[in-house]
Amino acid sequence: QNGTSRRLTDEEFDRYSRQMIVPEMGKEAQLRLINSKVLFIGAGGLGCPAAQYVAGAGVGTIGIIDSDVVEPSNLHRQVGHATSRIGMKKVDSLITHLRDLNPLPTYVPYTFPLSPENAADIISQYDLILDCTDNPATRYLISDVCVLLCKPLVSAASIQKSGQLIVLNCPPTPQGKLDKKYPPCYRCCFRKPPPANTQLSCGEAGIMGPVVGLMGVAQAGEAVKILASGLHLPSSTPETPEDDPHNLIQPTLLIYSYDLNAAPGPFTFRALKMAPRKKNCFACGENSPQTLTLEGIRSGNPNYVQFCGIQTAKTTL
Amino acid sequence: QNGTSRRLTDEEFDRYSRQMIVPEMGKEAQLRLINSKVLFIGAGGLGCPAAQYVAGAGVGTIGIIDSDVVEPSNLHRQVGHATSRIGMKKVDSLITHLRDLNPLPTYVPYTFPLSPENAADIISQYDLILDCTDNPATRYLISDVCVLLCKPLVSAASIQKSGQLIVLNCPPTPQGKLDKKYPPCYRCCFRKPPPANTQLSCGEAGIMGPVVGLMGVAQAGEAVKILASGLHLPSSTPETPEDDPHNLIQPTLLIYSYDLNAAPGPFTFRALKMAPRKKNCFACGENSPQTLTLEGIRSGNPNYVQFCGIQTAKTTL
């Protein structure tokens, strides 16, 4: 990493001292954060809290992509927006908030939707991707491009009273590599999307603010630790899952279950151990270089909208 | 509850519709939130995210007490403040942020420290208390007053890479009542504070933003569910712990362990089942009406600072 040996400025030291003194953090980890680039796909219920803590921690470049505008029904949970910014593009509204929280990072706005045509160009410019989106078609697109570009992915989702979180493709591993056990991609874990008639958006099914908020903050937590500790760097000696102390090759799917009628209990948080990369995975498995390419994605193959069985990706939350 | 049968205004409906359509929420639960009063003790790393989601959810009256001013070293984790408000009282800074997120609640600022002299007067005006403070002396004071005034308490704490959360005294139960099993207070769970030389503040020991942020959002989640579902109301038929489906009489202590070198694993979230109210508890047990009174607290008995073995409560984070 270039730049992990420079001195911190007084302003950086003032802002980041409380996290730098945490054991295993320190100046080098802080400089790794400052030298990193993180992309948030979605500036809604997940993206707002996730971006607050990633910006606060001092990640140097923060890209945010979302085409929506702020609406009053967003504000119970999208805490990076404000009543005074209703009608503004969410990306611009969130960056307004983040810039006042921490002016030091470079903020890069993308006020149009992520698409098969533009995904690779945008994702290629970042070290780590946070999936904060709201529809299956975009989730499969993001994961596929992350596999092809060797980017780790922190994926979260939430609806009504439940949330999920998983760290994918970390450490990033070239497509088709299967000589040992490697970390899974989104398709390894979720081979097929649910049928269109069982896909509910937060607009239709509702969402509790603290549930999606907790998943967003947890996403930020994973992003900060991955970048600070260099877990996103290709490992020269990947462990076998039996002795993988990092839970990366067989990551846990974290499930948060919020029960309106009870205090936290044994089912509030579940950590389910996932399988490693699958041989037959369409995106990262043995024959995947024949089935999935950046060229193909750009020209409409696979067809994500058809795969997910809906006419247009839902983007309103 | 008065007022749970009125109509919602158009603006309320616009703002809260996405949470009102969640199963088991609905108009009545929303009106319970609107008619409720919540007190945040501390406007720092826990109070900021907790207040964002409680304000977003539409709780009608939000009191915040803290005597600190905003400093640059707060901003990596205290996401309700801003660079443009450095030097402002934290309470005023946070309310500025919350009012733009949701102008409908009534915000009540207290820009002085909570003390044995003023605690009962302030706490008595609220339905639910969130302990977002940073030192043991204040934590014992808050719990003792909550027991005496029959207020449920959502208590969280965090340092370095760990966080804890527990719902106490819920449903609220009069001091000294022990004919059945009842929920514990803070002293039931944590009988003695650690010695002064092992008490670390976030300023000295450091704190990761996403860790304290996650605990704050989780606190908001408990507050919203308690008020929306009426779990804070005295129960006419308290269950025995064996069949308590609410996890309130024997609440779980939730522990979050953030590991910089690993993705979430089986130890990331632990839910430890606590004992119910203890017979020998100084604050809520059998003989507690003789040992703990509001009069006593106001006149310096117990002496919280001496009990916790430090000259002055640490209030800088």
Added chain:
Amino acid sequence: MAPEPDTMPISVDFLGGLETLFSNNPHHTISLPLLNPSDSSPANVGFLISHLVKNHLKHPRTEFFVHSDGHLTPGILVLINDADWELEGEEECKLQAGDKVVFVSTMHGG
């Protein structure tokens, strides 16, 4: 409670919203017949799913759990004793007393 004869206890968890289809309860310990009565074959996960639909699914919107053909709705993750069911033979995986099965609905909102 004592187990019924010719049945075995199976621990079944529903997460990610699926619990709302099953009496709002995330955890069930069910008594599963040792043999599938339709063909007297040993109970497998496919039989468990049909047993759950018949005896425990208390919600009109069954399509969130099973297709009209009785197969599990795509997008639901199944873990059998902590292992991905794809590695265990999916619906063909045989069950034993005390096995733990977790059904998780994939979420997409944000």
Added chain:
Amino acid sequence: MAPEPDTMPISVDFLGGLETLFSNNPHHTISLPLLNPSDSSPANVGFLISHLVKNHLKHPRTEFFVHSDGHLTPGILVLINDADWELEGEEECKLQAGDKVVFVSTMHGG
């Protein structure tokens, strides 16, 4: 690994920051002698604590776990098989093979 003779396996978890005193590992399965060699009494939680200090505590700041008199530092919560140790006799509580002991450091920061 095979258990050593005259010892029993005890599951010990450290949470709330205590793991940093114990090789940064929140979970240990230790081999605890069946008898306390100092007085040949059956192993109890007090003996477990001294055994942990002697064999597993790898950190100079021992005062975060035990006082100079060998007793556990106040502010540490102990759960024995999921029950508050105050209800189990604290340091006097006898241990059996397979028991699960959790030590949690209380936090106060915010």
